[in-house]
Amino acid sequence: MNPSKEARLRACLAELSELLYEDTDPNNLKTLEGIEKSVRQHLLETVGPELGKFFVQSVTGKTTGRERQLKSSVGVLKLRESQVKQLGIEPYQRLSPILEKCCLRLGAMTSFERAEKDIQLLTGMKVGHSSLCRYAQAHDLELPTAAQGVNEVALDGGNVRLRHPELGVPSYYRNYQAVRLQGMYYGAFFEDDLGLSAWVNTQPLAESVVCLGDGHAGVWSRFAWIGTAEQRFEILDWYHLHENLCKVGGSLKRLAQIKEHLWHGRVDEAQQLLSECKRKQARTFSNYLETHRQRIINYSYYQAEQICSIGSGMVESAVKQVGHRLKLPGAQWKPESVPQIASLRCAYLNGLLDF
Template sequence: MNAQQTKRLQACVQEISEILYQNTPPEDLTTLEGIEKAVRGHMLTEISPRVGLFFVKTITGTAQGKTRTLKSCIGELKLKAQQLQRLGINARSRVSPLFETCCLRVCANASYAHAQEDLKLLLGMEAAHSSLHRCVARQDLNLPEPNEIIQSMSLDGGKVRLRSPQIGEPSYWRDYKAACRNEHWVGAYFQDNLSLSDWVNAQPLDYPLVCLGDGHAGIWKLFGDIATSDQRLEILDWYHLKENLFKVGGSLKRILKAETFLWYGLVDAVLDLFKDSQLKEAQNFCAYLMGHTSRIVNYAYFQSMTLMPIPIGSGSVESAVKRIEQRLQLTGAQWNPGNVNQMLTLRCHYLSGSLNSS
């Protein structure tokens, strides 16, 4: 923008401001918040839709066809059918792409009722909670796909409360599985382990692929469907291992000695320490170790690798599950089973950063 254009723009803005001020109730202008709301309201109803329409008409070079009204971040836009076609917008759409992205982001974070309130406050635009529900439901969502080689993978499970199909019957809880790739990209499926493993296997997997998990048998069964047995480097989460060790109780000196042995992957030495113990906890821990012997590695060595340290904990997926449940387990939330996967996918897109508008 050159100096002449800047000067002209300033003059136009001054004139527009005077007109808007004259058409604003004085009681709305007693605080800065009131001024902000008044100015934004004028911009969304009187100014930005007209500016947007000028841009659209200029870019598309047409004003032909049936008029459609779209909600957008710059107010309601009354666009022609041919304009929508040339901009690649579905003729049946009632919201602009950016406004739809904003709707999806707030719905990924809060209940539909609260998302409606958030949109009104943040954008000054309204969308009914039922419209937001339909907006999410009509999305053709697939789990986010990173453009990078998958070097590590961790799995964990979460729970969601479902609405009973019979009126008056209590709600019930069911499990879903979540995966975290490269400690960042998150994916989850509700009662569909095959789709989760297919999603992982469709990506470029490193050799070896580090597979991290706790002691739950279901997690390792699911890992069995990912990559090949030769490709997987299965590692038992160090922090879960240590937590189970300290549950044994008894002599602290023996516990600390066992911790040192485990840190270096010396399972036989730990079994030797507890072989004469009569404690039920110690016997259970030994059985736990024998069930995961191949997954208990030299943690000290992996952590000492400076160029490419190998992770030894599955905290990333545990954190992801907790963040997923911040949306799925809102107070009083009960889900229709058919809606769970859609919200899981939407939440995973949000957590992976793929709902950010480019």
């Protein structure tokens, strides 16, 4: 902008400011907070809509068609059908792209009731919590595709509380799965093992894919659907392995020796020491080792050489991150609502709701 235009703009703004100031209740101007609210109200009710209308008309060059109202971050825009069609706005869309993204982002972070208040505070626009819920349920949120080859997949599960369809019947819990690719991309699935495997298998998988999980049988049964048997390199999470070892109890010296053997992938030596312990927990842990024998690696070497992760902490974090939205205090979900809310949360975690 050249100096001449800057001078004109300052003169117009000075006159506009004077007009808006005269039209403001003096009782609302006694504090800086009151001034902020008054100025923002003028921007949203008077200035923003006119600016938006002018920009849209100038860009599209059209003024025909039925008038539509669209809530936006600059106020309520009154646009013509021909204009919104050219700008790619859907026929029944009531929110502008930016305001809609704000609504989805906040809806992915907290309850819709809380998000309603946050949106009004942050943008000055009123969007009801029922509308927020409908937008979240109706929005098509696709999981991302990795930009590079995927050589590490971690999988774990969490619980979500469901509302029983019959009144008076207590709520119940069901399992959902969280997947983390390359420690970067989030995916969450509820009673949809086919969708889980389909999403992972459509990624650019490397020739060798590390599959990292805990000792739960359900984790490995789902890994069986990913890639090929030759492609998968399954690793038992070291920290879960150590956690189960600690449950054995007994001699601390023996436990330390077993831990050392397992840290270096020496399962036979660990089993020999376990056979000397007559505790029931020792037999249980021995069976656990046999079940996952092929998944127990030389953790010391893999960590020292930084070949791959030895713990599924990243996917446990993913479970907690997704659960942060699903497990709000008192939250109970209809089963059909869980997949969409989980997808909304993943879209937020994957950065798809960023500006």
